[in-house]
Amino acid sequence: MKLKHNLSLSMIPLTNTSDYKKDGFKSISFLLLAFTASCAVGPDYKKPEAITAASFKEASGWKEATPADDAPRGSWWEVYNDPVLNTLEEQVATSNQNLQALANNYEQSRQFARSDFTTFLPSASVSGSTSHSESPVTKSSQGSISSSSSGLLSASWSPDFWGKVRRLTESDIAAAQVSAATFANARLSIQSTLALDYIQLRILDEKKRLIDKAVSNYSRTLKISQNKYAVGVAARRDVISSQAQLDAARAQSIDVGVQRTQIEHAIAVLIGKTPSDVSITIKPSLDLLPPSTPLTLPAKLLERRPDIAAAERLMAEQNAKVGIQTAAYFPSITLTGSRGYQGSPISNLITSPFKVWSLGAAATDSILDFGQKRDQVLAARAAYNSSVAAYRQTVLSAFQQIEDQLSNLRILEEESTIQSEAVNEAAEASRIAQNEYAAGTVDYTTVVTAEATELADRESSLSILQGRLNASVILIEGLGGGWTTAQLPTTSDVIFQHLESNQK
Numbered sequence: 200m201k202l203k204h205n206l207s208l209s210m211i212p213l214t215n216t217s218d219y220k221k222d223g224f225k226s227i228s229f230l231l232l233a234f235t236a237s238c239a240v241g242p243d244y245k246k247p248e249a250i251t252a253a254s255f256k257e258a259s260g261w262k263e264a265t266p267a268d269d270a271p272r273g274s275w276w277e278v279y280n281d282p283v284l285n286t287l288e289e290q291v292a293t294s295n296q297n298l299q300a301l302a303n304n305y306e307q308s309r310q311f312a313r314s315d316f317t318t319f320l321p322s323a324s325v326s327g328s329t330s331h332s333e334s335p336v337t338k339s340s341q342g343s344i345s346s347s348s349s350g351l352l353s354a355s356w357s358p359d360f361w362g363k364v365r366r367l368t369e370s371d372i373a374a375a376q377v378s379a380a381t382f383a384n385a386r387l388s389i390q391s392t393l394a395l396d397y398i399q400l401r402i403l404d405e406k407k408r409l410i411d412k413a414v415s416n417y418s419r420t421l422k423i424s425q426n427k428y429a430v431g432v433a434a435r436r437d438v439i440s441s442q443a444q445l446d447a448a449r450a451q452s453i454d455v456g457v458q459r460t461q462i463e464h465a466i467a468v469l470i471g472k473t474p475s476d477v478s479i480t481i482k483p484s485l486d487l488l489p490p491s492t493p494l495t496l497p498a499k500l501l502e503r504r505p506d507i508a509a510a511e512r513l514m515a516e517q518n519a520k521v522g523i524q525t526a527a528y529f530p531s532i533t534l535t536g537s538r539g540y541q542g543s544p545i546s547n548l549i550t551s552p553f554k555v556w557s558l559g560a561a562a563t564d565s566i567l568d569f570g571q572k573r574d575q576v577l578a579a580r581a582a583y584n585s586s587v588a589a590y591r592q593t594v595l596s597a598f599q600q601i602e603d604q605l606s607n608l609r610i611l612e613e614e615s616t617i618q619s620e621a622v623n624e625a626a627e628a629s630r631i632a633q634n635e636y637a638a639g640t641v642d643y644t645t646v647v648t649a650e651a652t653e654l655a656d657r658e659s660s661l662s663i664l665q666g667r668l669n670a671s672v673i674l675i676e677g678l679g680g681g682w683t684t685a686q687l688p689t690t691s692d693v694i695f696q697h698l699e700s701n702q703k
Contacts, residue, residue, distance in 0.1 A: 319359060354536050358534065414449055437643035487664075517586045
């Protein structure tokens with residue numbers, strides 16, 4: 200049976216245990232769990248309301264998601280249709296060292312949950328001993344050799360009448376789910392960072408092509424100015440200005456190369472490799488375009504973002520801890536029993552006269568703690584209230600992130616259209632200025648200004664494209680990248696499946 204991750208263990212009726220009958224160990228564990236959970240103290244978890252919006256403010260005219268669009272897409276980066284990016288992204292989950300650490304954190308939390316869950320079950324121990332002794336010879340005794348042996352099987356069980364262990368298990372399961380959601384959120388963040396770095400690398404490649412083309416144009420202009428100076432129709436300052444412009448462009452091209460190298464190194468680390476092992480070939484042209492990203496409904500955002508899921512599961516964990524502290528008000532009860540044999544000689548040990556057994560029960564409770572239990576309950580409640588506030592703030596931040604990127608995409612698209620016109624006009628002005636300077640009708644200052652304006656406009660257009668691509672990546676990340684809360688581990692995943700794996 201699959202138990203939903205937000206289902207309180209005390210709510211599981213005994214009639215739902217049929218699926219566990221095939222596995223005796225799991226069945227016994229589950230029955231004890233259901234039995235002892237019937238009287239759990241402390242508040243049962245109920246998911247608090249979050250502050251949400253009916254719609255996205257900046258989504259006017261935006262494409263709404265259809266059922267097909269709304270389907271989970273683990274490989275969300277494929278919308279950019281770049282095979283190199285696809286190859287790099289696929290290495291993140293298996294090679295990134297930060298993710299490997301978080302994966303082990305999740306496994307650690309599962310181990311803690313399993314360990315605490317076993318306290319629902321009785322514990323048993325076996326002991327045995329044998330001894331031989333010889334009494335000394337005295338005036339009144341010839342001395343003798345005696346032996347004594349014993350074997351004892353003991354068992355004890357602390358019924359969880361007040362639900363302390365049940366609440367502890369609830370807390371452990373929620374903590375494991377927090378760890379799983381944190382892992383998913385980190386993976387999404389690293390995937391997004393990799394995509395942003397890759398976009399910047401390709402933008403730098405295109406920027407270098409622009410600058411190198413400008414260097415070629417400036418070289419021709421320098422040649423013209425040198426020829427005109429040689430025949431006495433241009434001043435030496437034209438030659439110097441032209442040379443300075445060319446050198447500045449060459450230096451800028453080198454600087455772009457430095458930036459590209461550092462971005463390539465960063466990508467290598469993200470995929471768990473050394474920089475010397477990663478070399479990304481320069482493409483002949485920039486072919487990245489902002490994809491069309493359908494929006495999900497605002498209400499579904501709570502199910503799509505792993506950071507929101509982590510914050511929600513943390514509330515469940517803190518709520519269970521209130522029950523743990525509340526259970527401290529009640530006595531702890533332990534049932535014990537033992538059976539075995541004790542006597543001599545060992546050959547007759549298992550015969551009836553040598554049988555021994557015992558049954559017992561013990562209860563302990565403190566009668567004076569000067570308000571310590573009360574303070575601990577109040578502290579647990581304060582921690583829960585803090586997690587509620589943090590959850591609601593996480594939801595608000597998620598809405599802000601999406602609204603920001605929606606407005607960025609809309610505004611940058613408008614700016615891109617206008618900037619494209621500016622680039623065309625600047626290119627035409629530069630061409631005319633170069634022709635007029637060659638004809639001797641304008642001075643060199645006109646050429647320098649026109650060429651500088653064209654390069655600046657082309658770089659601005661490239662920056663706008665990068666902004667649009669970045670906004671699309673961050674928007675996809677903000678929408679969860681195809682992740683859903685259905686991917687969180689269930690109670691069965693955290694507890695029972697792990698127990699099965701340890702029995703094999």
